Amino acid sequence: MAARSAHAAPVSAIVPKGKAEHCIFLWLGGGMAQVDTFDPKAPGDASAKPSRPGSYYKAIETSVPGVRVTEHLSQTARLMEHVTAVRTVNHRVVDEHAFATNLVHTGRMISGSTVYPSIGSIVAHQRSAANDRVPPYMLIGYPNVSRGPGFLGAQSGFIYLTDTSTGPAGFTRPADVDDRRAAERLALVEPLQQRFPAGSVPADYREAQAEALRLAGPEFMGHFDLKSEPGSVRQRYGGEFGQRCLLARRLVQAGVRFVEVSHNLNFVNGTGWDTHNAGQRQQHLLIRELDTAFSALIEDLRGQRLLEKTLIVIATEFGRPAAFDSGGGRGHQGSAFTLVLAGGGLRHCGAYGVTDALSKTCEENPVSIPDFHATIHTALGIDPHAELLDGARPVPITDGGRPIGALLDAG
């Protein structure tokens, strides 16, 4: 195991299972620059000739003494006792977004002989929904194979919606179909369903149809009605990304086990979190949007007494170097970057792991992607070493990942 030692968590004693019941997984597609957010360093200068590496923004103190974040995370800074920025996550896949996105979602490299499930699908598979009237795994973002169930099969897949105004694909009736028309349609299809005998496979399909129509009904669809939230709450969450986070909280309350929320708003700064070149200039708008939504989610969950049982994760495919590219933006970096955990009953410490002066290498407590996954699973009461079955092949839930003991050793 020599190869692991430099890049993975130290072996710790047996870690107790966590008590979290739900996970909200915020995905910052493109690669969040850790030096501009949760791992601030000495200020750099993108416009100097040559440019000087470093953070783009000022660092500020947080509610956890000694832990600092950049100035655009000022609301989160006040809540850092509920948060751990894991600053020493690392992997070697930095050339391509899709590839790294797949790795951070599945915890494994692609193989060509197995399609590995996403973390959302694994959680759905292991824990089902907390309430069998709702699906276990929902995605607010675009569907792709990295978010899919892989060998676990369709039952562990997601139901998705692309934004909060559209409702989930397949469960949102077209605008010209009201309750009355829906009932007419149901009555019309019924004789066609009755052509197959009870117990037959097409009769199973008929049951699936009934379930689909139930989900398209007011009970489930009501969860998507953000207008039923007080205006002040909606405002507190901010723009579309915040509204997605609010929706995620509602879905968690309804019993959904895992909600992935994508922050895919590249029109804010052009590039989204993939801040090459000019994308850097307006990056602060993205960070502020994240700050507003993330802090609102923490406070709201706390107010609803859900924070202890809801693990919030901020994940991204890789980080970015402290150095600037020729266009004043940043390239990709996998050798050290930050993923964030909040709530979920973990023993939070503001920040975990130490990187060097430019956040290029991990100096203390490195955390591999399998380790990070193992931490999430453990927090959710899932044994990260338990085996899933791909046909007959046993596949451990994580690829030898070990949870971060310091966050789980509840005193």
Place this chain on the structure above:
Amino acid sequence: MFSRIRFLAFVVLLVPCPGEASDGDVVLAEICEEGLAGRDAWAETPLAAAGSFSLPCFACDLLPQKYVGDGVRGDRPSPTLLRLSGVSALPAGKYRVLLRSRSAARLWINERLVVETPFPPKNGGDGSQHDTERKDALDLGIGYRFAPGGEYERIGECEIQSPPVKVRLEAFVGGREGKNPRRVELGETVVAVQAAGETAWHVLSPQGKGMAYTDADWAKYQSITHAAIRGLDAVARAALRAGSEASWRGRRENALNWLATTDDVPVPPLERGFPANNPVDHFIAKRFNEVLREQRLADGGTVDFIKEVEPLLEARCVECHRGPKAKGGLRLDAAALAREGGDSGPALIPGKGAESEMIRRITSHDGDEVMPPKGERLSAEETALLSRWIDEGAVWPEMSVVRRGFTAVADDAAFLRRVFLDVIGLPPTVEEQQSFLADADGGKRERVIDRLLADPRWADAWMPFWQDLLAENPNILNPTLNNSGPFRWWLHEAISDDLPLDRMVTQLIEQEGSVIAGGPAGFGMASQNDAPYAAKGSIVSAAFLGVEMKCARCHDSPAGSARQEQLFQLGAMLAGHPLDVPTTSSVDPEKLHAGGRKALIEVTLKPGIRVVPAWPFAELLEAPAGSANSRLDLAAWLTAPRNERFGRVMVNRIWARFMGRGLVEPMDDWEKGRATHPELLQWLARELVRGGYQMKPIVRLILTSAAYQRSVDASLRAPDPLYAAPEPRRLPAETVVDALTYGTGKDLRLEPLCLDLNGRREVDNAVDLGVPRRAWMLASLSNERDRPSLTLPRLQAVSDVLEALGWRGARQDPASIRDVAPNALQPAILAHGTFSTWLTRLSDDHPLTRLAIEAESPEGLVTALFARLICRAPNAEELARYGGYLRPDFESRHVPDAAPPVPRHEVRCFVTWTNHLLPEASTAKEQIAAEARRGDPPTSRLTTAWRLRCEDVIWALINAPEMLYRP
């Protein structure tokens, strides 16, 4: 306006031109591949043509394919030059001349340069170039066709004194992005003219003004020229293949000699009282009677082995206790071997459950002894069941009789829909149904089978099978997720050309031609895979030999005989060179020995070791000494008649596609399975060899058999291994989507499956899969970047349906079967998805709108809708139910004087890689997504209330379970 007849004449004109001179009626199109030296710069001297063809106009947006080797798609150099030349009888006068081209182009009239377009800028990789609203797009009046986006357009002027004039256009195709080539893909390359004083634009032709340059006429021109160019492509493939015809004839003769020197499988006499259309039915009847006799013997006990015991053994025991490496020497995969026992003696003592080793080990509390060694203990009920089964004599029948008799032959309507869906992947049209039902001739089923076997759409229906089997997995953007090239295009052409299976497999293994433009070389690509050829090796061994080697990627197979070295030997043969075993394709020895008990898996091949090409399947075929070309050797040995496994595996796969299950299951792993009908399997395999490895004769035997044509037993939950009746079988996702689209007739107006519409990216980083014509043509939409501007909303709507029904947009690994179990997402997406909204909404362009307007009675309309969508007549109750629903206001439903829809005249927004980072790109795509979700506006030619009810009936048929299940 161009007449239909005129358009049809193009087909004749589009033939390869042997000479240089054009005959005056057509435009000579020449493709020049040499002389540009891979640079975006005009050559000093005229370039020689590598090939030519003719066109009806000075307009083209598709080049004939380049073919190499044995007629497989190859690559042209980038850039390549297209030269169109000829004369034009344009009348004297002044003209404005429009030139459109994706890259640099120049137009000369009577040797005078009239207009030219520039080379595209470098660094197309930055996504913030060009506006999406196309502020620079020319708007030249009503009816004018806007550039599709990504094409340059320039206007020149010319005056013609004395016609005819000489016209010459030269256009760059492809080009360079820095040092890297761009795709050699022709955009819309058009010369159009507008006479002084006129408003209309016409495409320039030898006759002068050709067709009007409008969207509608351009679409016709495209469909005719594309079909003709595809015809040229087929001619080109055939010409290349003629070169190796003699050697293939030799192989055919050898195969026949082999047949003559080996024993034939006698066709058994038909058992009394069984139906038979051909020898297949003789084998089926014989086996049925044999199993029925066994079954009567087993009927004494209280335990049903097949239903209760075998699944339990399969789930918990057989994985380790099977095949040559069964743990403890005990095999539980076959009756005789299980009774024999293993190292610990007999596992079963019939009649004495409690004393049997099996029960002792299952109930043991010793961690080193208990079985199974991993996972949960067997439950008390499971243990009791096994014990009782042994007490009762451990009866172990091979198969169970699900039905004691065969179902009757399926009725004509069910047969017709079934055979259409199976063979061409589409339902019969109403006319096809009517003529078949009216036909009283006894041979009509054979005739329709023969017609379908000759139908070109046969290839479409086979595509999902091959894409799954070979893990065809192109990515339209930056391929990184174990992506292959888009070798779908090679597959489709090989199937369309009726390439024999051995030759098709040979082409696959040789991997000639283009990696990224659709040649079989694309099979060899596996992006970001640490051992690509090991991955390909396991695809090949499972697909063509029924040898499952997935495990051997990292370690020897724990239960099968596949060793890692064998897989790497096979991979090296496929690669054509030795392979080094990467450390990432192994298992850390420390991990192996982490537990206390002996590890289930073994690693016998050290990482870093070099494995040379070698044939690893000596038990299937004693291979002679290899040549210098390991790919050719592999192809030859895989497909040799002496390698009987190949023929059997292929007929088994063909059989399963039509009969619901293989004669051997699992189809990928013959070590695990045994044939239900060994003689039939062998007989069919020899028929395959006898028929020159052609698929169609085998398919014909299956389709014409009584076994295929029986009516469905709706109560069967799985295919009956004795084929007494077909089960209700879920249609493949692609068939459901195609049947719905074809049945309703709605134009889905899908966008091209491409995120690099203007071809500016380097060739390795963007593929253009075109506008899908059938569902198999879709692929992953590749938006791992999560960017709204990189969405393809209309394709997403179709992809959502396909994915819910078990299709995989990304095929990272191969699959022989799909997950088709019902789940809530399937009916949900069909009930409320965008795709269903499009099909249901009676818009002006919807063929069902016309059907509704022209219907003579509500019952007539219901009958027509049933025929189009589920291909059967409604019964009396259904006719009354749906007819009654459409009866109110039926007479007054038509609004004849409704205003006709206004044709759109606006520049379509244009989002592609080079502009996708602009804020407008996201906005534009979100608008398109919203429009797609809304669906087309409803027609005003029907009254609203009645239209809504008619849509409800269509919705009910779309959501009928019959839509998903094979009749």
